[in-house]
Amino acid sequence: MTRYSVGVTDDDRPPPRRSRRKVLLYTLGGVSAAAGAYIGHSEWDKRRVPPGAARVEPREGVIEKGAVVAERRKLGRTGVEVGVVGIGAGGLDRATSPRLIERAVDHGMTYIDTSVCYGDSEDVIGRTLSDAKHLRDKLVIATKWDPGHRATKAEMIASLDKSLRRMGTDHVDFMQIHWLGGGHMLGDSGFNRLDNPALYEAMDEAKKSGKVRFFGATSHHEKRAAILEHAIDKGAFDLVLVKMNVLDHQEAGIPRLIAHAKAKGVAVVAMKSQPGGGRLPEGYASSRYSVFQANVRWCLEQGASCVVHSSIPVDEHAQDLAASAVSKKLGARDLLLLDGYARALSPEYCRGCGEACRAACPDGVAIEHVLQFDMYDSQYGWHDAAREHYRALPERERWSERCTSCNACSAACPYGVDAAPRVRRARSQLG
Ligand code: SF4
Ligand code: SF4
Known part of the structure; x- marks a missing residue:
């Protein structure tokens, strides 16, 4: 049984969508998922939520107009x-x-x-x-x-x-x-x-x-x-x-x-x-x-x-x-x-490891960098910088003709990141 960060166990979770996906080591409570060993500090431990605690409901943040960063x-x-x-x-x-x-x-x-x-x-x-x-x-x-x-x-x-x-x-x-x-x-x-x-x-x-x-x-x-x-x-x-x-x-x-x-x-x-x-x-x-x-x-x-x-x-x-x-x-x-946010976001979040996807790519596309520049463009709105960085990559690391129909990088990513459509998006928006 894998213990997750806030004391919620696998038993409390729906089954993973794809069983081959790597078990993620979330870090919120400083608990090592692999060993179940607590590695955080004692203050953190006191605030850990007991197993089976109710899921927090989405809500707005609390905002104080004109607040000052006092710390x-x-x-x-x-x-x-x-x-x-x-x-x-x-x-x-x-x-x-x-x-x-x-x-x-x-x-x-x-x-x-x-x-x-x-x-x-x-x-x-x-x-x-x-x-x-x-x-x-x-x-x-x-x-x-x-x-x-x-x-x-x-x-x-x-x-x-x-x-x-x-x-x-x-x-x-x-x-x-x-x-x-x-x-x-x-x-x-x-x-x-x-x-x-x-x-x-x-x-x-x-x-x-x-x-x-x-x-x-x-x-x-x-x-x-x-x-x-x-x-x-x-x-x-x-x-x-x-x-x-x-x-x-x-x-x-x-x-x-x-x-x-x-x-x-x-x-x-x-x-x-x-x-x-x-x-x-x-x-x-x-x-x-x-x-x-x-x-x-x-x-x-x-x-x-x-x-x-x-x-x-x-x-x-x-x-x-x-x-x-x-x-x-x-x-x-x-x-x-x-904890919930991290779980939900995980399949969208490219860690930039450049490992499994690169190993699966027949043409040596620098997928982790392409996805990073795509993120700058699509999420941060840094369009010029994204285009500049993307175009600075050697052509063969940006794109291969095979990318139009291949999905090998998506299939290989152990985190479930659907990389291939983002490689194609980067080509159309930044290329
Ligand atoms: S797509 Fe997956 S394997 Fe490739 S760099 Fe991102 S997280 Fe790593
Ligand atoms: S879609 Fe493109 S980048 Fe991804 S594995 Fe295929 S050839 Fe490589």
């Missing part, structure tokens, strides 16, 4: 303190109102995560800081370099100077290495970009010049825990930004990463906390807000210092929603909601 956490050994909800600036464009960014900061969301690669994002931040000069001292700005494994020190310093120019500031608080193992760069293993000596020369120069206070590394990759542990072991990074959500937390080794980071005084910032992006599984439409809030609370409970989300700088309602979420602790009701 602040330190970013590891840097001692920098931020509100526990941060501004994900990946979706900023020329239509973004600087007023909304200012409002977020005024409501305690003081960490902003951008990148030189996020289109107009740094320019919009620059416009905001120019309109409201007092914000610079309140904001902790984290931007990114996107160096390849052969990038030179001069290229990285030029990229830093470009970021500073665009944002109209003389320094950033964190410079992070963008998207390790992202598939957007030829020859990137995730690890090798961290082994480039020029990177550390550039970091040294940037720090000495006062243009950067601290450094970080970021990854969404299925092996992100190992990649970011490699970064932490370099001793030069004070922060990791990592994809963290209820669906593949254990499988991706995130608890181990968090423990490793904590032991070294490195801060963990969570991104992609909502595994479905904008899409909710069937039956959860009326739980949209409570799912959002539970996911945010859950990441903070796992040990993230801050959770960044891309709706914060563009949606006043999302700001209120997130700020209201963190005024309450994660509770049994959240766990039940997340």
